[in-house]
Amino acid sequence: xxxxxxxxxxxxxxxxxxxxxxxxxxxxxxxxxxxxxxxxxxxxxxxxxxxxxxxxxxxxxxxxxxxxxxxxxxxxxxxxxxxxxxxxxxxxxxxxxxxxxxxxxxxxxxxxxxxxxxxxxxxxxxxxxxxxxxxxxxxxxxxxxxxxxxxxxxxxxxxxxxxxxxxxxxxxxxxxxxxxxxxxxxxxxxxxxxxxxxxxxxxxxxxxxxxxxxxxxxxxxxxxxxxxxxxxxxxxxxxxxxxxxxxxxxxxxxxxxxxxxxxxxxxxxxxxxxxxxxxxxxxxxxxxxxxxxxxxxxxxxxxxxxxxxxxxxxxxxxxxxxxxxxxxxxxxxxxxxxxxxxxxxxxxxxxxxxxxxxxxxxxxxxxxxxxxxxxxxxxxxxxxxxxxxxxxxxxxxxx
Amino acid sequence: xxxxxxxxxxxxxxxxxxxxxxxxxxxxxxxxxxxxxxxxxxxxxxxxxxxxxxxxxxxxxxxxxxxxxxxxxxxxxxxxxxxxxxxxxxxxxxxxxxxxxxxxxxxxxxxxxxxxxxxxxxxxxxxxxxxxxxxxxxxxxxxxxxxxxxxxxxxxxxxxxxxxxxxxxxxxxxxxxxxxxxxxxxxxxxxxxxxxxxxxxxxxxxxxxxxxxxxxxxxxxxxxxxxxxxxxxxxxxxxxxxxxxxxxxxxxxxxxxxxxxxxxxxxxxxxxxxxxxxxxxxxxxxxxxxxxxxxxxxxxxxxxxxxxxxxxxxxxxxxxxxxxxxxxxxxxxxxxxxxxxxxxxxxxx
Numbered sequence: 001x002x003x004x005x006x007x008x009x010x011x012x013x014x015x016x017x018x019x020x021x022x023x024x025x026x027x028x029x030x031x032x033x034x035x036x037x038x039x040x041x042x043x044x045x046x047x048x049x050x051x052x053x054x055x056x057x058x059x060x061x062x063x064x065x066x067x068x069x070x071x072x073x074x075x076x077x078x079x080x081x082x083x084x085x086x087x088x089x090x091x092x093x094x095x096x097x098x099x100x101x102x103x104x105x106x107x108x109x110x111x112x113x114x115x116x117x118x119x120x121x122x123x124x125x126x127x128x129x130x131x132x133x134x135x136x137x138x139x140x141x142x143x144x145x146x147x148x149x150x151x152x153x154x155x156x157x158x159x160x161x162x163x164x165x166x167x168x169x170x171x172x173x174x175x176x177x178x179x180x181x182x183x184x185x186x187x188x189x190x191x192x193x194x195x196x197x198x199x200x201x202x203x204x205x206x207x208x209x210x211x212x213x214x215x216x217x218x219x220x221x222x223x224x225x226x227x228x229x230x231x232x233x234x235x236x237x238x239x240x241x242x243x244x245x246x247x248x249x250x251x252x253x254x255x256x257x258x259x260x261x262x263x264x265x266x267x268x269x270x271x272x273x274x275x276x277x278x279x280x281x282x283x284x285x286x287x288x289x290x291x292x293x294x295x296x297x298x299x300x301x302x303x304x305x306x307x308x309x310x311x312x313x314x315x316x317x318x319x320x321x322x323x324x325x326x327x328x329x330x331x332x333x334x335x336x337x338x339x340x341x342x343x344x345x346x347x348x349x350x351x352x353x354x355x356x357x358x359x360x361x362x363x364x365x366x367x368x369x370x371x372x373x374x375x376x377x378x379x380x381x382x383x384x385x386x387x388x389x390x391x392x393x394x395x396x397x398x399x
Numbered sequence: 400x401x402x403x404x405x406x407x408x409x410x411x412x413x414x415x416x417x418x419x420x421x422x423x424x425x426x427x428x429x430x431x432x433x434x435x436x437x438x439x440x441x442x443x444x445x446x447x448x449x450x451x452x453x454x455x456x457x458x459x460x461x462x463x464x465x466x467x468x469x470x471x472x473x474x475x476x477x478x479x480x481x482x483x484x485x486x487x488x489x490x491x492x493x494x495x496x497x498x499x500x501x502x503x504x505x506x507x508x509x510x511x512x513x514x515x516x517x518x519x520x521x522x523x524x525x526x527x528x529x530x531x532x533x534x535x536x537x538x539x540x541x542x543x544x545x546x547x548x549x550x551x552x553x554x555x556x557x558x559x560x561x562x563x564x565x566x567x568x569x570x571x572x573x574x575x576x577x578x579x580x581x582x583x584x585x586x587x588x589x590x591x592x593x594x595x596x597x598x599x600x601x602x603x604x605x606x607x608x609x610x611x612x613x614x615x616x617x618x619x620x621x622x623x624x625x626x627x628x629x630x631x632x633x634x635x636x637x638x639x640x641x642x643x644x645x646x647x648x649x650x651x652x653x654x655x656x657x658x659x660x661x662x663x664x665x666x667x668x669x670x671x672x673x674x675x676x677x678x679x680x681x682x683x684x685x686x687x688x689x690x691x692x693x694x695x696x697x698x699x700x701x702x703x704x705x706x707x708x709x710x711x712x713x714x715x716x717x718x719x720x721x722x723x724x725x726x727x728x729x730x731x732x733x734x735x736x737x738x739x740x741x742x743x744x745x746x747x748x
Contacts, residue, residue, distance in 0.1 A: 049643035072646030083638035088691050096634050100646030104630065149645070228530060 001046065001153050001184050006054035008041050009265045016042045018054075023186050025152065028179040028218075031188045034229045037205045039188035040080065043155045046186065047077045058153050073101040074150035078142050078156045087129040090122055090141050116147035120137040120174070134165050143174065154178055156187035160194055166189030172198040175315035193238065196220055204228045220244040222302055234274075234300035248299070254279030256375070260318030261285070261326035263342050267293035269332035275371040276330070276378065277301050284322045287314035287345065294332075319345045326350065328381035330374070331359050333367030351381035412650030416695035419688070423702035430706040431482055434713040435474045442466045442474075451475070480606040480614070480670060480713040481724070482705040487618045487667035489704020491660040492678025493697050494625055494686075497632045498656055499562050506664040506678035509569040509657065512551050513547020513670040515539040515577035518600060520580050523595045524587040535598075536610065536669045543665030544570060551613035551657060558650060562639075565657075601725030610670040621663040622701050628656060635675055636691070673727045676732035677704055677711075683739055 007017035014281060023029040031039050042114055044050040048063045048071040056063040058074045066074075076097070098108035117123040120140045125133055128140055137164060146154055148338040156175055160168035168191075176198050179185040189195040195202060196216035203213040204229035212219045225233035231248050238245040256279045262269050265288050273294075276283045285298040286306025298305040308314045324331070331339075331345060332365055333356030346352075355374065356367030364377055435447045450470045491506035499508065503587045507513065518538035550572050554565040568590035584595060597604075625632075631652045635642045665675070681704040682696070689699045708724070715727040 044640065047644045049640050068643060068648040069646040072644060075644070077641075077644040077645070083636075084639050088633070088636070092633075092692065093637070096645055099630065099634050102630075104627065117598065145645075172551075363740055 001058045001186070002056070003046070004055040006042075006045060006056055007040065008050060008052045008053050008275055009047050014208060016205065019205070019210050021210065021213060022202050022360045023153070023184040025182050025184050026179055028187065028198060030195040030202045031186065031205055032190070032192055032195050032202055032228075033205035034210070037207075037228075040157050041204055042205065043077065043157050043186065043188055044170075046153075047071065047075045047155055051195045057218075065282065069100050072149065072151070074151050074153060076146040076154045078146045078154070080157045080161060082138070082142055084214045087131055089127050090130045090133065090144075091117065094122070094126075094144045094148050097145040097150075100149065112148050112150055112363075119147060120144040126250050126373035136167055139163060139171070140167070145302050148180075151183075152318065153184045153186070156185065156189075158190060159187055160189060160191055192220060192225070193373040194243065195240055196246070197238070197243040216244050220246055220335075222300075234297070234302075236296050236300035248272060249278070254281070256280040256379055256382070258282065258379075259284065259325055260326040260328050260330055260378055260382065262294075262298075262332055263334070264288060264294040264332035264348060265292060265334050265338040265342070268334040268338070269294045269330075270297045271329065272332060272371055272374055273297050273301055273303065275375055277303065278377075279375050281378070281382075284326065286322070287318045294323040313341050315344050322396045323347055323350075328353065330378055330379055331361075332354060333369075334357060334358055353377045353381050407561075412690075415566060416689065416692070419695060420557075420698050420702065423706070426643065427482060427702050427705045427709075430709045434478045434481075434709045435470055436474055436719060437713050438469070438474060440465070440469060442470065455713055465556035470622065471743035476606040476611060477603050477712065477716075478709055480611050481603050481709045483611060483614050483618050483670040484603070484626045484667040484674060484703045485681075485705040485708025486622060487614070487663045487704075488674060488678040488687075489681040489707070490618075490625055490701035491663040491667075491699060491706075493693070493700040494632065494656055494660045495678070496682050497636055497693060498660075499566055500638075501566070502683065503679075505564075505676075506660065506667075507573070507673070509550045509565060509661065510572040510576060511543045511548040511661050511664045512668050512673050513573045513580070514549075515665060516580050516673055517546075517576050517583075519598050519669075519672070520583050520595045523598065524583045525589045538611070540665050540669040543668055544661060546576060547661035547665070550686070551654075560561075560650065560653060560657075570740025597723055598672040599725075601672040601728070602723040603671055604716070604721065604723075614666045616672045617666045618663060621659050622698075624659050625656065625663075626694070628652060629697050630673065632693045632697075633691075644709055657666050672723070672725065674708065674728055676728045676736070677708055680732040680736045681707055687739070691694040 002022040004020050006019045010017045017043065019050070020028070020210045031042060033039055041050060045052040046063065048066065048068070052064070063071060072207050091113065095113050098113060098118065101177055102108045117126050120135065120143050122140050122144050125137065133141065143159070159171040159175055163171060172194060175185050175187055185244045187199070189395050199216060201214060202216050202219040202221055204211040204224060211228045212224045220235055222233055222235050225231060225235065225246060229256065230251065232248045234249060236245050236247070260276055262272065262276070262283060262285045264285060269285060270293055272285060273285065284304040284306070285294060288295045288305070289310045290307045291310065293308055295305050304322060306318055308318055328351040331346065331354040332353060336358040339358035352361065353364050353374065354361050355363065355369055357363050365373060432444055432447050434440050434450070444479040446462055446466050447470060449462050450467050451470050453460055453462065483636070488506050494504060495504040495508050518541055519535050522538045549567065550568045551560065552567040554560050556626045584592060585643055597660060631647045634645050634647045635652065637645070639649045682700045685696055685700040685703050690696050707726070711727045711731060712724040715722045715724045
């Protein structure tokens with residue numbers, strides 16, 4: 001399937017223009033993008049149910065030049081929803097997938113229908129009216145219908161929409177299986193992390209065109225997500241599947257200013273990083289071991305992060321420039337061992353907010369302090385007054 | 400075993416579907432014969448059958464002259480015309496409900512009946528206003544097609560005809576044409592007013608073989624064309640975008656179905672006047688009985704519509720001299736429809 005310079009207009013409005021992309025057999029191509037970017041519209045142009053300008057070819061032939069029948073033998077579609085008026089049974093709806101393969105007055109072939117019902121786990125309720133099954137079940141019926149259609153190119157419009165976690169994953173597993181069997185599969189998916197996990201390539205559709213395309217890690221960067229979705233996002237790695245994990249965050253709205261350096265490790269700083277960034281502070285983190293949860297969170301949030309190789313003890317060289325530039329220092333509630341390792345690099349004389357008892361200085365706030373109170377304390381420290389309990393990084397007298 | 404059972408289900412359904420169609424066809428024949436026995440002079444069913452079969456070549460039963468004359472001149476035309484009109488209206492109604500995916504759709508939804516009414520009432524009330532001195536039937540038929548085509552043009556933009564627009568345009572045009580008919584009626588003299596009122600209520604009295612020979616071929620051809628498109632209509636019920644993706648040329652199919660339904664309705668209305676509720680109630684009832692598959696529903700509805708209208712018309716002429724059949728279909732059809740609405744699944748359509 002190949003798309004070249006395709007534009008679609010709705011009335012006088014252009015939905016998107018000059019979109020070019022391609023999908024090979026054996027490939028699962030994900031189309032992601034904000035609501036209203038035209039993902040569904042693009043799929044409808046590909047399956048020929050919408051007029052377009054440009055060239056869309058499937059198997060080398062132009063879609064617009066084919067008869068509806070020929071088109072539907074090449075392109076199967078799983079729509080988001082279907083208008084199920086009147087009480088057709090699930091089996092009858094799935095059998096309609098055989099429509100393009102069946103001559104008039106001929107009986108449709110029962111085997112592909114039975115296979116499609118089996119494969120989508122819909123055979124159990126095959127003889128119930130399709131209007132009487134649940135939304136998630138109906139979605140699978142639509143998948144079964146597309147399977148029965150047996151086309152080399154299969155389009156999925158939001159295969160996970162409205163499905164529980166189990167069925168969402170199974171829907172995408174099925175899409176990936178279809179690709180592995182040698183079909184080309186194009187899926188419009190709104191869940192970026194799921195898209196990243198299953199798709200071989202992603203195309204980001206936004207602002208009336210293709211905004212980025214490539215492998216999921218290439219495409220899913222905080223910058224792209226910001227550009228396409230106009231949203232603040234953190235991109236990290238899924239701890240289980242190691243695929244890109246996109247966490248959308250509300251737009252940073254804070255008006256705080258100033259640089260804050262955070263000493264953490266072992267995940268102690270994670271829950272304060274986003275509130276700090278969101279409050280408007282310019283945040284740096286470290287030194288933390290590579291691959292530490294604090295390092296990952298800081299990376300995902302786009303904070304400057306100082307890392308040291310695992311198990312290495314940080315020395316002053318690892319921190320100098322960054323920590324010096326900070327207006328204030330936050331000591332996250334780390335384990336005592338981590339605090340001991342960092343003791344040599346924590347600066348003296350900077351406005352400091354210490355959390356927890358592990359640090360050599362008096363705790364300003366307990367280790368389980370709420371992020372809001374920490375923000376307030378850091379703000380006070382940045383502004384240079386000690387009134388709110390910030391100290392100057394001077395160690396408490398040893399007992 | 401389970402697989403065998405699953406395979407047997409569609410097969411059983413096919414057999415059931417065939418049984419329905421055959422059964423309804425037999426019912427239609429029986430209703431026609433039964434209806435022909437009823438009247439001021441009672442005629443035995445055997446005699447009716449014998450007279451009917453005599454119309455076939457090489458068949459020559461001995462029949463009483465009086466009965467033969469009554470049947471050939473009076474009863475058969477009326478009964479057969481009722482069957483033809485019932486088939487046409489129920490068939491067109493089924494297609495309209497499917498096409499509009501709306502249980503309230505009936506054959507007149509795209510303004511066909513209103514157009515026919517204007518043509519017919521025009522001829523009755525103000526013949527000079529009807530171009531080319533057309534006869535009543537022709538004027539009604541022309542009005543029907545003109546109204547249907549007009550509504551289609553209004554609702555079509557860039558080769559697309561959204562059914563929602565079609566529905567609204569149909570309602571608007573119906574209202575407009577209704578007003579025009581009312582205007583003509585207000586200006587009519589007493590005799591014309593009475594005649595026009597009968598026509599507007601749907602009346603099969605005075606049916607002739609001429610009307611049958613004009614309407615019957617058109618109705619048979621149209622119903623066959625609709626049955627030919629039955630599977631496409633099934634797929635269209637999934638919505639137009641889905642139907643397009645499943646290989647149905649949506650706009651073309653819609654155009655054909657609308658045009659054929661309009662001709663069907665126009666032919667029925669031209670010969671019988673505006674007979675209401677047959678096209679609304681019969682498809683509903685049959686959908687509950689045989690299911691939504693148009694390959695079965697459409698022929699079943701058409702045949703049942705024929706029987707229904709024959710029975711209703713027989714009731715009309717038995718109850719009172721000159722009672723228009725439209726009144727009976729409404730009196731019988733509406734309570735039945737309301738019963739379906741309250742007790743059955745019609746609400747979930």
